[in-house]
Amino acid sequence: MSEQIKYTDAFQELQLIVSEIEKGQISIDELSEKVKRAAQLIKICKAKLTSTEESVNDILKDLDA
Template structure:
């Protein structure tokens, strides 16, 4: 699995694997590989979600800092 895999691609692949498992189209020999691949994809999705959450938190923190700085500057101007 590469880091180039997008969240959407990972979810789509997980859905494909799940559909195959639900319809019993996966033979026993392939089952282990599919389950391992699913675990990799889930880890990737979790990592991407954590990264997105962290980035969003940073954006909001910067906005709050900018608001506080503007309020401070406005208070000094009076």
């Protein structure tokens, strides 16, 4: 990911976008951009979760050695 954003920040922004969409606070003109941004945030969150899982697994393997 080229974008450096913390998982918590990405998740909070994603929650805000979802909330705005659910409440109908986004115009049709903004909707496409918000959906694109939400997709970017989901990718960021997934990458960070995968990376963290791999790191934890490596640490646990070292403990077993």
